[in-house]
Amino acid sequence: MSKNNLSKGLNIVLILCVLVLLIMLKYNKGDVETNITKDEKNTTIETIHERKSVRSYTDKKVTPEQLETIVKAGMAAPTAVNKQPWAFIIIDSRETLDELGEVLPYAKMIKNAPAAIVVCGDMTKALEGQSQQFWVQDCSAATQNILLAVESMGLGAVWTAAYPSEERIKSVTDILELPEHIVPLNVIPVGYPVGTEKPKDKWKPENLHWQKWTKK
């Protein structure tokens, strides 16, 4: 190869390299922009709005690690006077899930779910007197954490109530062998969503007031 031809060849290589580098830079810039958009969108608020009640699940198993991560999110909820008056039961035994599905009219979907979480109030940890009722608020906050963790992990769940129905409390208590001081608030089937359920838009401006009731 003559010196002249070699330099021509190198020039072509250089031009191509610069072009490829420019493409790479553009590519990266695109990525960065996407990330900024993602942050501005606010992933947490996105999850809050994407959460839906999922009642149909695929056959895919949910791992014990996933279930523990979800319950840990539940235990991060605030509680009145930091009493943490709760207990969580994770169920991934087919037999127990089916037993619950048999007796809970509003939780029949649990028969098709690979797992469930039961959020309970612990009356030995709850406040006394009228304030004992705070366990319901505390455990409801924990439940919402659980539902959001589930959504953020690509899983689906639905809050099916036990408390205050005495019949449902008794059914869950019997099957899960709960002691007297433990009251089940709900039963939450968890699984991979089939994908049929979509989030509801519940934003109603008339439910928002400014400063005082009368000054809308």
Added chain:
Amino acid sequence: MSKNNLSKGLNIVLILCVLVLLIMLKYNKGDVETNITKDEKNTTIETIHERKSVRSYTDKKVTPEQLETIVKAGMAAPTAVNKQPWAFIIIDSRETLDELGEVLPYAKMIKNAPAAIVVCGDMTKALEGQSQQFWVQDCSAATQNILLAVESMGLGAVWTAAYPSEERIKSVTDILELPEHIVPLNVIPVGYPVGTEKPKDKWKPENLHWQKWTKK
């Protein structure tokens, strides 16, 4: 350029292009991996664990748009039989905030907060009979959404209870001129955190049971 030299030059170009493409692929793979790590970290679950009760606020104002975004997150909570038995009151009038701070012993920090949100139950929208109580669970789920939205926006808030204390319900009702069918569940001061409060680690393995109570 002779045919031979041209082909040599093109070969070099080709080899370099392949090398650059390989580098690009690796680069992209790196990016993809980073994204996966980000997802694995899970921003929503991070927010859940980062949320803390914030009682000290800077002088910085919270905008009406921010407050509306927060309440919209509240209204995305699940409710029993989709009744949405709630109403939300946003307060950013200094006078009303101070009035509330005067009468609520556990919400004195509201005097230093630029805003507050009051989550209420609407008894005309609640279920009937024993199921009326579900409004407490529904509004508690909405409250947790609010606290998480606040945290995700770099703001801070604290859940100060009104219901079931008759005295506090009366105080809030009087100041906000609430009609009889509206029951305030709580008062949530919101502002930019001074930064003193840290999240509590409430994970206690003994509060987690597997399958049944007795089989730990």
